[in-house]
Amino acid sequence: MTRCDQCGARTGLDRDGSPLCYTCDDKAGAAAGRITITELNARLNVARDDYRRAMGAQRAALEFQRTLDPNNPDGSMAMQNANFQVELASTQFREALRRFLRALARRAE
Numbered sequence: 001m002t003r004c005d006q007c008g009a010r011t012g013l014d015r016d017g018s019p020l021c022y023t024c025d026d027k028a029g030a031a032a033g034r035i036t037i038t039e040l041n042a043r044l045n046v047a048r049d050d051y052r053r054a055m056g057a058q059r060a061a062l063e064f065q066r067t068l069d070p071n072n073p074d075g076s077m078a079m080q081n082a083n084f085q086v087e088l089a090s091t092q093f094r095e096a097l098r099r100f101l102r103a104l105a106r107r108a109e
Contacts, residue, residue, distance in 0.1 A: 002019040003019060004019055004020055004021035004024055005018045005019055005020060006020065006021070006024040007021060007023070007024055009021040009023070009024075022037065022107075025037075025107070026038050035103075037100075037103050037104070037107065040096070040099055040100045040103050041100060043096050043099075043100075044093075044096040044097060044099075044100045046096075047089070047092045047093040047095075047096035047097075048093055048096075050089045050092065050093070051086075051089040051090060051092075051093040053089070054082070054085040054086045054088070054089035054090075055086060055089075057082050057085060057086075058079075058082040058083065058085070058086050060082075061078040061079050061081070061082035062079065062082075064078050065078060065079055
């Protein structure tokens with residue numbers, strides 16, 4: 001491994017022909033107005049947590065629906081809402097993951 005040109009930390013990252021650690025790369029990206037890998041990771045974690053909460057709400061809606069009469073519209077509405085929330089959270093999680101992985105791939109170039 002080489003050492004970062006800016007801070008001297010060990011790194012395997014090479015930016016424009018010069019060794020640069022992830023911390024210094026994040027600082028340079030933030031100064032240039034780019035979203036840093038740290039910010040993308042934070043967004044990914046939030047999206048993952050939202051997805052997990054939506055899945056929990058979907059399980060709760062299913063349990064609620066099971067306690068009701070089969071013809072009760074409240075159970076159907078609860079499931080429709082929960083399914084919508086899961087789909088929305090899933091889409092946001094996939095997008096956050098795609099952006100994070102794309103940023104990692106750019107770093108590896």
